[in-house]
Amino acid sequence: MDDIPGKITGNDRVTGNYRRLTVRLERSLGRVSPGQFVMVKVPDRDIFLRRPFSVYDSRGRTLTIVYRVVGKGTDALSAAVRGAPLMVLGPLGRGFTPGRGNTPIVVAGGIGYAGVRMLLKRLGDRATLFFGATGKDELCLAEDLGTTRVLASTMDGSFGFAGDVVGLLGHHLDDYLGKKPEVFACGPSGMVKSLKTLLEPVRIPCQVSVEERMACGMGLCFGCVVATRDETNPYKRACKEGPVFNLWDLLL
């Protein structure tokens, strides 16, 4: 973990309100595990706290983040120009830990793709991505995956399965049950909840990356907790014990 100054080298629209930010850091982030994140000091005076972003890619001193403009912080970030300075704290949190010999099923909803993209690169052909989008324009997000098998759903039915990504996975789940399946998911809370409902009867291993409002990003403030089944200490920090949790430990 390090707090590293950097300069924006690119901050361009990918599609809709999705953007790709590239940062040239003074030092490399070092070893980043898939699913880890960084806290970024957005170069805007009105943005007081840092913002958490999944590491989309980290190569040498170049960090890539793919984000969706959803609020004040990301809106300000979207206005940042090339050359603007920012601070990047990371890598943070605990990422995905795929089990040996399992068949990986990766489920991503919308910008949740940014949270599993490093994992997909790591897993390569072994994984299948179930990608849920609102419409076919968003599918370009997953265009750089090479030979990884991608099954897509769109809410508007403009491409692939019409409906949500958990519905799509439901149609294919039986094909995996004899193959030691392991699910890795990142997406909106509604997606995670319905994923849990879908998997409840089969109870296969599932790791899920959660999103919470954060202040410090490194376990100092206890602001970003999620409720778990642990009765003695139910609230776990998304930034420290997470952001990746065992789905079956979470109270959703």
Added chain:
Amino acid sequence: MGSLAVELFGKSLKNPVMNASGTLGYGVEIEPLWGVDTMGAYVTKGLSAAPHHGNPTPRVWEERCGMLNSIGLQNVGVDRFFSHYFPLFVERRCPIIVNFFGFSEEEYLSCARSIEPHDLIVALEMNLSCPNIKMGGISFGKEASAVHAIVRSVREVTKIPLIAKLTPEVKNLVEIARAAYEGGADGLTLINTMPAAVVDVKSRRVTLKGGLSGPLLKPVALRAVHECSQAVPIPIIGVGGIMNTEDALAFLMAGASAVQVGTATFVDPFAMPKIIAGLDSWLGASGLAGISAIVGAAHG
């Protein structure tokens, strides 16, 4: 070269900078970036006799110049702190101040009683902003008589120096400060967060009620330190919106013997080491023998 060392409750601290309670986890979390012994002392997360789970989310909210929190005093309990986290401070020879709370007099007492004196324990810091469940949920820190009573009770069950951390949301803070002093407090920490709320315009609901912290608190805290440090003859620890060296100096000059840095660490995890280095260069340039020489410089 002048010295940043300060003496507090008979113990020597290498500098007057510490974290505000609850803004540096259990201490161990900052270690990947800098050692806890960088600070003059570490202030524990608020501890209670029994563990507390804390509040559901949202627990934090950003404002333009600060933030709200409603963590709900989540903590592992005082016993587990000492068995599990205290050894790090022993290893680093880092002095600590034990912040603690209760929702009844009995809870304060049982927590204070359970803490054995130790050469690294500088003081106990009582959080007096908690609601007193037996008194209809009114905070212990709101009335001078209640402050006097609770401080006096705790004073009787521990030999460790006792600091009262006061809420600024009272009619007359100086009166409260005097009540704490007369009850037997050895020092005061000024100030706790201020009660605040966020309203979501879309849903027409209150998103979060919690304690306000950050730079917008600084002038409120400075006034509290300036007035109370002249009203009571015990050391004051100043806290509220300290973001940089100049802010820390302002608190010392206002009459604080030491300062606590909280929210700044979330914005810049190196805020404290930077403030300590900044104080050191300021002191060097000032020609003073020690940082204590400026404490209360803004009095009179």
